[in-house]
């Protein structure tokens with residue numbers, strides 16, 4: 001039991017050593033940087049995964065019934081009625097998707113056209129909140145004050161128009177496009193849009209290719225329609241914002257020849273018209289489903305799958321559609337990010353080992369430097385276990401100080417990541433004097449560090465060498481920067497910073513900037529543990545020093 | 555001072571002897587034996603060579619006695635002192651303190667013996683450079699106290715450390731670190747450190763070896779004063795003049811001790 005007690009001299013010595021020993025200060029610095037680095041990376045990765053998952057869920061609802069063919073499936077109203085009766089299902093809404101071309105401002109772009117029932121669609125998918133423009137914005141862009149012209153008549157209310165997707169004027173259907181679909185869309189370095197390039201209130205020509213039920217192009221050829229763009233949406237998910245346009249489902253069904261058709265029936269023998277009509281049911285590509293509260297995703301998925309199985313057994317001609325959860329639908333992206341997060345864990349292990357080695361080497365140096373003092377402590381009565389726990393405690397202290405400083409650094413960096421990113425984007429490579437500043441800072445830091453450092457010639461010399469090295473690095477950096485830093489910064493920005501961090505070509509428009517408590521706790525504890533493990537071997541060596549030899553040591 | 559441990563009961567009666575009641579000049583007759591060194595052997599092995607440094611050393615140190623061990627450089631004086639202090643182990647022989655052979659004690663008890671019953675003074679002071687003079691003196695007291703126990707003990711320990719520093723004439727320099735002190739001052743701090751736990755015997759290894767003659771004399775005066783107050787002292791030196799102040803002089807020669815042999 002006795003050796004478990006933490007004896008007073010250890011605390012006193014640890015506190016002294018912490019303040020006066022340069023080596024462990026560097027070890028603490030290393031632990032700090034390692035901790036900060038892992039917390040920053042894991043926060044951004046984890047945040048990225050969260051945003052991705054939320055966005056994916058918000059774009060599809062919980063479960064999706066998906067046709068295996070571009071030609072879609074029929075009897076969807078019946079399916080929706082049955083699905084909505086399930087207790088696990090809150091709402092279901094049909095969607096038609098088709099590849100299309102739109103011509104806007106004379107430019108032609110390929111899009112994914114989504115036919116929706118705006119009311120039902122909004123219940124499942126985050127749609128209304130993603131709409132970019134209100135009528136106020138529009139009026140403001142013409143220099144008019146929205147307040148003066150209000151109330152705005154419903155036919156000019158952009159949000160209202162977009163949530164109804166009604167025809168706006170004449171017989172043209174209304175359309176809502178992703179902000180990035182507009183070929184003139186332009187963003188500043190912060191990701192903001194220039195309203196003057198908005199496509200709202202412009203006419204666009206939408207072309208789609210109708211297919212027969214068998215999948216062949218119809219004899220009628222491509223169908224096209226004029227549409228009026230009533231709003232733009234920004235989901236924050238670049239892939240979607242670049243490629244999707246919304247239009248009313250019935251408009252798209254008609255264009256694609258997927259609508260309900262009644263036709264006269266003729267006798268194949270005589271060619272005479274028979275009484276009654278033949279009906280071709282309308283088709284859709286997908287049914288989106290929102291699960292009811294209190295049911296897990298898996299429960300909703302199973303219930304929907306079972307219902308769809310029952311449904312398809314009643315319609316033997318129908319190819320059974322797929323039933324997927326949002327996670328399955330986006331698994332290709334989500335798993336990629338999950339894998340990257342897994343790599344961060346690997347990185348964490350490597351970095352922990354780096355911290356262990358850093359602490360071990362600096363502590364080994366410290367033990368060598370303190371050999372005589374260890375002998376003195378033994379002579380005054382310290383036990384082997386005492387000397388060992390002195391260095392373990394020292395490692396613990398270095399770990400605690402380093403990792404808490406690292407946590408503070410990481411939190412302040414992560415919370416301001418977007419600002420830092422913005423600042424870097426705007427200042428990095430502007431001129432060489434930042435490097436000169438860095439060099440000057442290094443010099444001053446080294447002089448200050450050397451002055452307040454332990455007044456021992458060896459340490460002073462170390463600090464002086466350090467200063468020279470830093471100065472050299474600074475000067476070389478400044479020299480390189482004179483003509484190359486701009487180029488280098490540009491390249492760095494485009495190779496290291498991932499595309500998703502660049503607001504001009506965002507994947508997500510903001511870098512995730514939250515530090516998760518348990519992530520941070522886990523990493524801090526890991527760093528502390530690494531420090532203690534790093535101190536272990538030097539501590540054992542210190543404990544096993546022969547006190548007589550140690551006292552003779554000079 | 556009541557502290558747990560195997561050897562305490564006997565010691566606490568003895569520790570009174572370092573108190574101020576022994577104002578009479580140096581005792582003519584040594585008290586009862588405090589330490590007995592019997593047939594001590596120590597070898598060193600270097601490069602396959604066997605160096606038999608101590609070849610059967612016997613000493614009896616009486617309570618309150620001041621024994622000086624004289625010997626030329628390399629004769630094994632420091633080795634002997636380290637063995638008496640329980641800092642090293644012999645190949646043969648025993649050091650008996652409080653009726654027990656310290657080398658047969660478990661490790662923790664030897665640590666405790668060094669902490670409470672002996673106090674080392676070294677030729678080159680060996681102060682801890684990060685600590686102030688006061689903290690250096692307190693080291694031995696801190697080593698015996700846990701963090702939880704310290705608040706209760708601190709006042710008493712600090713009072714004693716300050717008293718010791720005043721006694722060695724460093725009342726004004728308690729907050730100074732060793733690098734700010736002269737050699738003589740450092741040795742005074744080292745002596746105060748050795749005395750902080752009221753040891754039964756002070757083990758001094760050439761305490762004046764690194765000092766000039768004048769400063770050496772002052773340190774010797776201090777040690778003499780401690781002895782007059784009843785402190786048992788074992789001192790090793792190569793200097794006969796220094797040894798003259800002791801009650802008894804022994805010569806370490808060819809690995810064995812001879813009493814009073816002048817050469």
Ligand SMILES: Nc1ncnc2c1ncn2[C@@H]1O[C@H](COP(=O)(O)OP(=O)(O)O)[C@@H](O)[C@H]1O
Nearest residue numbers: 598599600607626627628629630631632633634
């Ligand atoms: N750790 C050691 N290894 C080998 N030889 C040693 C060691 N320590 C001391 N010696 C040798 O033992 C002898 C006695 O040393 P020491 O006790 O320091 O002598 P003194 O203190 O009388 O000068 C010397 O010859 C010394 O070289």
Ligand SMILES: [Mg+2]
Nearest residue numbers: 631632633759
């Ligand atoms: Mg010696």
